[in-house]
Structure formats: structure tokens, C-alpha cells
Amino acid sequence: MFGSKKQPAIRSLIGEGTVVQGTLRFSDGLRIDGEVQGDVVASPDDKSILVISEKARVIGTVKAGHVIINGTVMGPVESTLLLELQPKARIQGDVRYESLEMHQGATIDGALQRLTSGSVAAVIEDKPALKLLAAGNDMK
Numbered sequence: 001m002f003g004s005k006k007q008p009a010i011r012s013l014i015g016e017g018t019v020v021q022g023t024l025r026f027s028d029g030l031r032i033d034g035e036v037q038g039d040v041v042a043s044p045d046d047k048s049i050l051v052i053s054e055k056a057r058v059i060g061t062v063k064a065g066h067v068i069i070n071g072t073v074m075g076p077v078e079s080t081l082l083l084e085l086q087p088k089a090r091i092q093g094d095v096r097y098e099s100l101e102m103h104q105g106a107t108i109d110g111a112l113q114r115l116t117s118g119s120v121a122a123v124i125e126d127k128p129a130l131k132l133l134a135a136g137n138d139m140k
Contacts, residue, residue, distance in 0.1 A: 008049055016055055032056040054088050080115065
């Protein structure tokens with residue numbers, strides 16, 4: 001489904017051992033192997049890709065089209081196309097996504113909200129609350 005679309009090239013790299021402080025804005029593709037203390041935001045009209053590698057850490061908001069995380073994010077994450085959480089992904093913050101792929105071992109400490117693409121601005125779907133039956137209750 002997603003393999004048929006050409007991914008943008010990763011044109012920028014924050015290398016391991018590098019610490020960036022402040023808001024980081026990018027277009028096309030960005031790979032983070034170091035640490036960003038601030039928001040990481042893709043251009044709004046861009047089909048962007050953001051890779052946060054296993055050793056990377058972001059303390060701030062993450063927002064891009066296609067987001068692949070295998071490191072740590074301490075802050076909210078928004079992916080307008082596809083969010084891939086690799087086995088070592090650790091997120092402390094709310095997550096908003098259009099499509100989600102989560103591997104065993106990835107963790108999220110926050111709320112999950114699916115975006116809809118029915119309008120120019122993504123809107124959170126209103127869904128009824130999930131009801132669980134307590135053990136021992138009769139199902140009739």
C-alpha cells in the first residue's frame with residue numbers, strides 16, 4: 001500500500017554525538033542519530049520522512065508525514081501519513097497518526113488518536129468508548 005509511492009530523499013542528518021537546541025524545521029527527509037532538544041517539524045505541504053534512529057533522542061514535538069522511530073521521543077508525535085514504531089521506540093507523549101505500524105517491543109506512554117484526512121486540516125475521529133466486560137459477568 002505505501003510501497004508504491006516514492007519516498008523523499010533523506011537530505012539531512014543529525015549525527016550521533018550531536019546535540020541541537022531549538023526548533024528544527026526541514027523538508028524532504030531528515031535522519032536523527034543524535035539529540036534534539038526542541039521541536040522537529042516538517043514543512044506542512046511536504047511529503048516528508050523523518051527517521052529517529054535507535055540511539056537518537058528528541059525532547060519536544062515531532063511532526064512529519066512519514067515518521068519512523070526506533071529511539072526515544074519525549075513529547076507529542078504527529079504523523080500525517082504513516083507512523084512506524086520499531087522495536088526500540090520509546091514515546092512519552094500523545095501520538096496522532098493517519099496509519100500506524102507498531103512492532104513488538106515499542107512503547108507509548110500517552111494517548112493514541114487517529115487522524116482523518118477528510119479535510120485540509122486533520123481532525124480527530126469521534127469514536128464511542130470501548131467497553132470491556134469484567135471477568136465473571138454473564139454475556140446475554
